[in-house]
Amino acid sequence: MCGECDQTFTRPHNLKSHLATHSQERPFQCEICNHHFRRQHDLKRHKKLHTGERPYVCKSCSRSFARLDALNRH
Known part of the structure; x- marks a missing residue:
């Protein structure tokens, strides 16, 4: 369970990925536009x-x- 928003996950990997959405850290950079x-x-x-x-x-x-x-929206 996420301690920030109480969302639950069945796989630890999914929780770990989700926790990054609450962080201000942005470690992955596009080498083309630097975003x-x-x-x-x-x-x-x-x-x-x-x-x-x-x-x-x-x-x-x-x-x-x-x-x-x-x-899918299309």
Whole structure:
């Protein structure tokens, strides 16, 4: 359980990742634009903006997206 917001997690790794959202520390830096992130996952997602990578494709209209949540909203 998170001591900051009482959110619970089934896996210790998920709790550890979540705890970074409460920290002001941003140890992960984009080498292209120097933007900093709290979690490595967020940096990885951000880098797709620079590469133009759009791996999620709609099966109905072939439109592509950088993020799965954007495809799901579409």
